[in-house]
Amino acid sequence: MDGKANKNNSGKFIADPVCGIVIHNILLAQESVYKGKTYFFCSETCKAKFDLSPEKYIKIKNKEKRQQ
Template sequence: MAKDPVCGMTVDEGKAPAKSEYNGKTYYFCSNHCKAEFDKDPAKFVKEDTGHTSHNNHCC
């Protein structure tokens, strides 16, 4: 299972309605809308893995 980087929803890679590649990694989306938002500015949704987690960014 993958996590939609836009909305945070869990997505089955085999059934995901949309996907994009960015910096050599494939991202899966729950909808074409989330994919379109990601494609506008991928860096906004992809954070470098620093080993720290943040609880300040919530979607809903």
């Protein structure tokens, strides 16, 4: 049995709103709650940046949702 590359594994991939990296949620080290929503980050550095100006990163994320 190999536990690698199993697409049906529990868990999910989440995008770090600061650096944009997409990582599995078990690897996400930090989280921050802003306006009732939880955001996840790959590192303390990204969390610190988000905490300084959350609106900045939320706006960037919304922009990416637009059609290209």
